[in-house]
Structures are given as C-alpha cells and as structure tokens.
Amino acid sequence: MAKQEKGYTPEQIKDAEKLCQLMQKVPDAKRQMFSVSVLAYMNGFEAGIALGRDMVQAQTTG
Numbered sequence: 001m002a003k004q005e006k007g008y009t010p011e012q013i014k015d016a017e018k019l020c021q022l023m024q025k026v027p028d029a030k031r032q033m034f035s036v037s038v039l040a041y042m043n044g045f046e047a048g049i050a051l052g053r054d055m056v057q058a059q060t061t062g
Contacts, residue, residue, distance in 0.1 A: 019038070023035065
C-alpha cells in the first residue's frame with residue numbers, strides 16, 4: 001500500500017482551532033478529563049470510518 005500524504009482543508013483547520021479554543025476555556029482541574037473524553041470521541045469516529053472502509057472493501061472483493 002503506497003503512503004498517501006494527508007492534506008487538511010481550511011474547514012478542518014478551522015474546526016481544530018475551535019477545539020483548541022474550547023479546550024483552553026475548560027478549567028485546569030477538569031482539562032485532563034475533557035481531553036481524555038475528546039480523544040475517546042475522536043478515536044471512536046476513526047474506528048467507525050475504518051470499519052466502514054473495511055466493510056466496503058469486503059463487499060467489493062468478496
């Protein structure tokens with residue numbers, strides 16, 4: 001599988017900036033738990049995308 005460069009759209013960059021701004025507003029005492037929650041949410045999305053891609057690939061090859 002060839003390595004593919006990942007480019008980000010201006011909308012994705014803007015969304016990331018908004019997330020960073022939101023994280024800065026979270027009090028220090030709660031920021032670690034908030035960060036863990038956001039990371040778990042993002043990992044769930046990534047897993048869902050990978051699972052969907054695998055299912056499509058299985059349908060087209062099998």
